[in-house]
Amino acid sequence: MTLVLFNKPFGVLSQFTDRGSPTTRATLSDFVDVPGIYPAGRLDRDSEGLLLLTDDGRLQARIADPKFKLPKTYLVQVEGEPDADALDRLRDGVLLNDGPTRPAEVERIDDPALWPRNPPIRVRQSIPDSWLKLTIREGRNRQVRRMTAAVGYPTLRLVRWRIGEWSLDDLPPGQWRTA
Known part of the structure; x- marks a missing residue:
């Protein structure tokens, strides 16, 4: 193998x-x-x-x-600074157009030491950004991006760190x- x-x-x-x-x-x-x-x-x-x-x-x-619920962990740079309510909504599961997600594990993290992205993300000086570590146990199409957008914090950069x-x-x- x-x-x-x-x-x-x-x-x-x-x-x-x-x-x-x-x-x-x-x-x-x-x-x-x-x-x-x-x-x-x-x-x-x-x-x-x-x-x-x-x-x-x-x-x-x-x-x-x-069906095997293998955890997948992502480092997610989002637009804005998610508050406790947004993080709790992710932890409870978010309603998407194709149904509710399973609960996620999520926490705010310091900027990770990652390689530069090519091309760089779009940065807007008037809007801060922040990083989350988010773990899900399903894998719908563009799920993490749709989840962060559903709670009001669009994804700017998405790096899968662990499976x-x-x-x-x-x-x-x-x-x-x-x-």
Whole structure:
């Protein structure tokens, strides 16, 4: 069994080919040259961080399928400074257009020591930003972004830091290692 931990940079698709796009976009094949592996789950093109790839179908299902409730932890830079009420709403579960989310674990954190994003986020001098550490146990499309927006704090930058027992630690963007 092969398990690859990849730090997916901003702007990279979480697939090995880019079908149907008139422009060439970066894919996993631009970074990872390990035959027979596939992503276990997805990470949006405009999100960064940990993506697991494996050749083990059972492990892939355990990682990607929400029924296993594998925790996924994100470092989330949001517009504004979330108050206790907003954090409690995230902890209780947020009602999205596709139904309520499961409760999240969330806390405000100091600015993490991350690599610079390319391109940088849009900064507005009149509006502060802050960081959250948010853990969910499901994986709907753009869920974290939709959750923070639902409580009034849009996501500016999203970095998946941990999936279950696997973490980025000191893995630089665009690099990978086997577990």
